[in-house]
Amino acid sequence: MTILEQILEVKKLEVADLLKQEALSKFTKTPSEPPSLFETLYNTQHLQVISEIKRASPSKGLINGHVNPVQQALAYEKAGAVAISVLTDQQFFKGSMDDLQAVSSAVNLPVLCKDFIIHPLQIDQAKRAGASVILLIVAALEQPLLQELFDYASKLNLEVLVEVHDVEELQRALVINAKMIGVNNRNLKTFEVDLANTAQIAAHFPFHEQRVLISESGIAEVSDAISVAQVGAHAVLVGETLMRTENIDEILHTFHVKRGECR
Numbered sequence: 001m002t003i004l005e006q007i008l009e010v011k012k013l014e015v016a017d018l019l020k021q022e023a024l025s026k027f028t029k030t031p032s033e034p035p036s037l038f039e040t041l042y043n044t045q046h047l048q049v050i051s052e053i054k055r056a057s058p059s060k061g062l063i064n065g066h067v068n069p070v071q072q073a074l075a076y077e078k079a080g081a082v083a084i085s086v087l088t089d090q091q092f093f094k095g096s097m098d099d100l101q102a103v104s105s106a107v108n109l110p111v112l113c114k115d116f117i118i119h120p121l122q123i124d125q126a127k128r129a130g131a132s133v134i135l136l137i138v139a140a141l142e143q144p145l146l147q148e149l150f151d152y153a154s155k156l157n158l159e160v161l162v163e164v165h166d167v168e169e170l171q172r173a174l175v176i177n178a179k180m181i182g183v184n185n186r187n188l189k190t191f192e193v194d195l196a197n198t199a200q201i202a203a204h205f206p207f208h209e210q211r212v213l214i215s216e217s218g219i220a221e222v223s224d225a226i227s228v229a230q231v232g233a234h235a236v237l238v239g240e241t242l243m244r245t246e247n248i249d250e251i252l253h254t255f256h257v258k259r260g261e262c263r
């Protein structure tokens, strides 16, 4: 079984539990609406950074077990992050919906619920914990379920980041008319990271339509930011590098490079 398959097995059990407990009432929605991530990114001439709260991962083990998610999110906001991504998976990433709730009440930025969503109930839960964006992973979902979850989130006024890994998955994201498409440079089945993934997908990306491209995973150096900005990425999603550094300000500042002309 690949790690993605293992994660999805556990998710099915978690959702079954959720359905039993209906443990949703604990979360209340944040009062103020954050800005639209799509609008901010669509209009940007410079590469923006979505900064992630990630304690651990299956590929890296423990990354930063002592992080205070609220302090970390406030540091990201102060440094100019365009949005905060919060890993909410417990078993594989040591995150939680409580982290998401705490972060979304502390910042005035869009907050992305980063999880393996396979059921509408998880979208309700994300919304109630204050997320304004959710992630849907094409590799984890059959097309009808991808469409159903996308429509459900849109109906709740959530923005959706649709994650793809190859050109075939890009086509599936375009079929559901996803506006925000993330290219994961890490293959969730093998953990291999290759920034060339972003370039490959950018070559097939309809930049002339109203869509944004986000390069996810493995961004560590300014040269990485430059390489994905050059092929037209509007933003990078950065976890590990920011979770390990003492210099959040400097990293965000140096990643804010000019984008290539791709429209």
Ligand SMILES: O=P(O)(O)OC[C@@H](O)[C@@H](O)c1c[nH]c2ccccc12
Pocket: 052, 054, 114, 115, 137, 163, 184, 216, 217, 218, 219, 237, 238, 239, 240, 241
């Ligand atoms: O820590 P990194 O290599 O900067 O990666 C961040 C983010 O892209 C990664 O956490 C991620 C991208 N897609 C995912 C899907 C599920 C879990 C995690 C992810």
